[in-house]
Amino acid sequence: MPTPTSIPVVDGLFDVQDGAPALVGAKCTACGTHYFPRRARCSNPACNGAEAAPVRLGPRGVLYSWSVQAYRPPPLFGMDPWAPYAIGLVDLPEGVRVMAMLTGAPPEAFQIGSPMQLRLEPLRVDADGREVLTWKFAPVAEHVA
Amino acid sequence: MPTPTSIPVVDGLFDVQDGAPALVGAKCTACGTHYFPRRARCSNPACNGAEAAPVRLGPRGVLYSWSVQAYRPPPLFGMDPWAPYAIGLVDLPEGVRVMAMLTGAPPEAFQIGSPMQLRLEPLRVDADGREVLTWKFAPVAEHVA
Amino acid sequence: MRPVYVLGVGAHPWGKFPETPQVQLAAHALGAALRDAGLGWRDLGGLVAASSRFEGGLGWGLHANELLQSVAELGIPTLNVGGGCAAGGIAVHSTALMIASGQCEIAAAVGAERMPKGFIPRPPGTKDDPTDSDYLRWVAMGATNPVYWALEARRRMHEFGTTEETYAAASVLMHRNAVGNPLARYRAECTVAEVLASPVVASPLRLLELCAVSDGAAAVILGTESAARRLGVPLVRVAGYATATGSFGDPATRIPTISTNPVAGAPHTSEVATAARRAMAMAGLGPEDVDLVELADNSVWQVLAWPEMLGFCEPGQADWMLTHGEFDLDGEMPVNPSGGFLSFGEATTAQGLLQVCELAWQLRGQATGRQVPGAKVGMSAILGLGANGASIVLQA
Amino acid sequence: MRPVYVLGVGAHPWGKFPETPQVQLAAHALGAALRDAGLGWRDLGGLVAASSRFEGGLGWGLHANELLQSVAELGIPTLNVGGGCAAGGIAVHSTALMIASGQCEIAAAVGAERMPKGFIPRPPGTKDDPTDSDYLRWVAMGATNPVYWALEARRRMHEFGTTEETYAAASVLMHRNAVGNPLARYRAECTVAEVLASPVVASPLRLLELCAVSDGAAAVILGTESAARRLGVPLVRVAGYATATGSFGDPATRIPTISTNPVAGAPHTSEVATAARRAMAMAGLGPEDVDLVELADNSVWQVLAWPEMLGFCEPGQADWMLTHGEFDLDGEMPVNPSGGFLSFGEATTAQGLLQVCELAWQLRGQATGRQVPGAKVGMSAILGLGANGASIVLQA
Numbered sequence A, B: 001m002p003t004p005t006s007i008p009v010v011d012g013l014f015d016v017q018d019g020a021p022a023l024v025g026a027k028c029t030a031c032g033t034h035y036f037p038r039r040a041r042c043s044n045p046a047c048n049g050a051e052a053a054p055v056r057l058g059p060r061g062v063l064y065s066w067s068v069q070a071y072r073p074p075p076l077f078g079m080d081p082w083a084p085y086a087i088g089l090v091d092l093p094e095g096v097r098v099m100a101m102l103t104g105a106p107p108e109a110f111q112i113g114s115p116m117q118l119r120l121e122p123l124r125v126d127a128d129g130r131e132v133l134t135w136k137f138a139p140v141a142e143h144v145a
Numbered sequence C, D: 001m002r003p004v005y006v007l008g009v010g011a012h013p014w015g016k017f018p019e020t021p022q023v024q025l026a027a028h029a030l031g032a033a034l035r036d037a038g039l040g041w042r043d044l045g046g047l048v049a050a051s052s053r054f055e056g057g058l059g060w061g062l063h064a065n066e067l068l069q070s071v072a073e074l075g076i077p078t079l080n081v082g083g084g085c086a087a088g089g090i091a092v093h094s095t096a097l098m099i100a101s102g103q104c105e106i107a108a109a110v111g112a113e114r115m116p117k118g119f120i121p122r123p124p125g126t127k128d129d130p131t132d133s134d135y136l137r138w139v140a141m142g143a144t145n146p147v148y149w150a151l152e153a154r155r156r157m158h159e160f161g162t163t164e165e166t167y168a169a170a171s172v173l174m175h176r177n178a179v180g181n182p183l184a185r186y187r188a189e190c191t192v193a194e195v196l197a198s199p200v201v202a203s204p205l206r207l208l209e210l211c212a213v214s215d216g217a218a219a220v221i222l223g224t225e226s227a228a229r230r231l232g233v234p235l236v237r238v239a240g241y242a243t244a245t246g247s248f249g250d251p252a253t254r255i256p257t258i259s260t261n262p263v264a265g266a267p268h269t270s271e272v273a274t275a276a277r278r279a280m281a282m283a284g285l286g287p288e289d290v291d292l293v294e295l296a297d298n299s300v301w302q303v304l305a306w307p308e309m310l311g312f313c314e315p316g317q318a319d320w321m322l323t324h325g326e327f328d329l330d331g332e333m334p335v336n337p338s339g340g341f342l343s344f345g346e347a348t349t350a351q352g353l354l355q356v357c358e359l360a361w362q363l364r365g366q367a368t369g370r371q372v373p374g375a376k377v378g379m380s381a382i383l384g385l386g387a388n389g390a391s392i393v394l395q396a
């Protein structure tokens, strides 16, 4: 979680309240559609451009699909040390399907349909010694081991 | 003129033969239209994409118009030291109207219709101490002073 | 081809808006045009965006898609069209074709731009390439855009005796027209003396004789006659619309090229002259039928040269027309009642759309403060990088 | 709208051509199409370019203008259209509209691309922008393009029991078709075992199950029926042409987004499904009338999923169709006789045009080595960044 010794990989995508992490998205004030990340307006044509307001999402969901990336992405992705890792799509109860790195299990050990839980984990340590955090999903504890 | 102590600002736009500088353009093998700089094909629709072959242009022409640039252009233009300078359009006998820096007279002293002559002059000195040459046009000697 | 009508027009004011992302400017302009037409987002059957390279468009010039994904995922056909500063005019042309061809009943064109500061630079991420004339003009002679217009302006002085005072008077006229236009960025009147006192940028042109760069956005909604009648909007028809490219032998030295191959008798700025001729022919009208023109005054030179090129007066006659008030709002041939680029500053892709908005407001009699009396036919003319020209003729 | 016919098609082979500038690839392809039609450059009445962001186009996406300035300054209307990988299909659509609307008799569409190596990167010069999902997907999770297809492929295994062997068999089919296509980059047959032995890139997808990036170019010349008859070319009609964008609720996770808002019952990859449905409706045909399809196989997943999406078989039935030879050249529904993206490698803006070239060769009976027997109706389907879809239906 963000402390003076950690920073988010990008500001405004997640936060921690009372020790609990959540993704920060938006909810249409007209039709209730949820979005991630935050956005200004709803894209449901029925809403005719209605506004969307910030909202916290998750932290639980269900794994919709996953893959393991075997080759190192371009340098903008600063994961260090680098090793093949899983990326998944997680269905949140708010109706948003979110893409995220997966953690909490070996890369090829994930299962579609598993309950998942949001975690904020370091991608790397920056030049100032701070952990750079990103959002990930892990299998819910009672479902592993 | 290019010597071991000078280099062209861009390769292939001008050369010196027997001490005489010229611009290097192209001539359509079908209709005879001249181009500057070099290009592969003629754009006269009557030529149906005919090839154009390299050819030397100038070195004399007639000043079609001119302006004095009072503000320093973006850094890609490495003129050093910088001072306001004239740019002109020169009609070459081959039918090409070429844009160039003007030299050989104070910036505001050029006259439309003047006979002009090609000169290769330094824009700046590079990190290796070489003069970086560009093409310019100057009033033909007997017409100034 | 079935007739095409203007259903709605709208714009965001021009200026500098560092806090407003490009897509938000676009949504503002198109939202205003929808309200003007009495339509909602879901009524759109197609969307054409004038594609910018400066900001937005998901980084790939997909401005129509980004706008739909931001506001209304309608599934409708979109088109993202390039064309440099002519893109807005080209977008109106493509939109008109969507209606005329029967592909849809109601479609919109939008252009929105946030410009970088200073001289317009090379596109983001451009490599130094000796076969790229845009690289050559910078590295070998540092030729800024104003120099290109200055070379034309100086030549005109030689050929027709145009004076610096006349050029300054063109700037004065543009700024006077803008006083009445709340969308314009520069709305203060100025005098010939003030223009002549402004700093020379590229002789003979001065700061107040060249257009600045601005942020801005504009949108036009077109539709069928039955849609126009159903909505009850004023009946303004898109009587002519055309695009063109440069012809071989055109003597204009185009940004960013460093040479031309002029052929005797070939028309100057042929991409615009040809587009305008085609648009007029399509409308079945001649220059004498046009009540006002919105033309791309990147500099004062165009205010004089283009009315001649477009057939509104003879070559060399524009100086007399200008100085005798014939280009004024109540003159024989009003030029840029909006105030033009000189009063707006250029927001590239939006500019061609703003021209068409202004034509519509004029023909509807809604151009409060800058109305051309009794305007029934208006024409736009715009030039874009790469030898792109476009012209739109509206008729009330 | 008047009928539109294919007058000529042409392409440059796909591969890596470091010595050939983008505009030269374009000139090669359009030159070949002109020869195929028996036309010269000066016969063109309009030119539409699928606008790339990787190279050429005067740095501003003006590829049609650059081509004309290089080969023939005709003064004709041009259009430079974006649309990511769908741009080629969108360009054919715009060109067809030029003919159908009566704007011109003969017009061409061209796409030419030289791609950077490796994973497709962000556009040149892009800034790090936290509101840009293309930035977020890279910086926060390093999601490469293959991961997006891999997520779909894994889900399909879950829903329909598709096996890794079936995915491999899709690659085998594409490569077998390409053996007969001199334009393809990869023309060697391969086996299921060889595909399964190729390295995993993004599980479950392997190197031979994903399309590489290539250089290539293709062009299509369209015209009126009278032009086709005058030239004496085989009569192939552009019976349907449509573009579409994504619909709200589409469950597809689109490159480069990092989320979706799936709505129950909403169609997957709706931009392509909608475009195909509109093109079929325009042609007055149904899936059962189509003799072959050229679809955008960025990965083997599309080879199975898209025939279902396009209505050629029921959801989940494609595995059986593939493994029983029904997608083969002599099967019930031949898929990608050209060899597809998997055999060509993707040259983004050119790809949608190559599809239409292949349809024309097939319907003319000129697809030597890969001919679908008795092909009379062919359909293309292509997806582009920004939720752009396009589909073209040709009929002999």
Ligand SMILES: [Zn+2]
Residues within 6 Å of the ligand: A028, A029, A030, A031, A032, A033, A042, A043, A044, A047, A050
């Ligand atoms: Zn909503």
Ligand SMILES: [Zn+2]
Residues within 6 Å of the ligand: B028, B029, B030, B031, B032, B033, B042, B043, B044, B047, B050
């Ligand atoms: Zn020639």
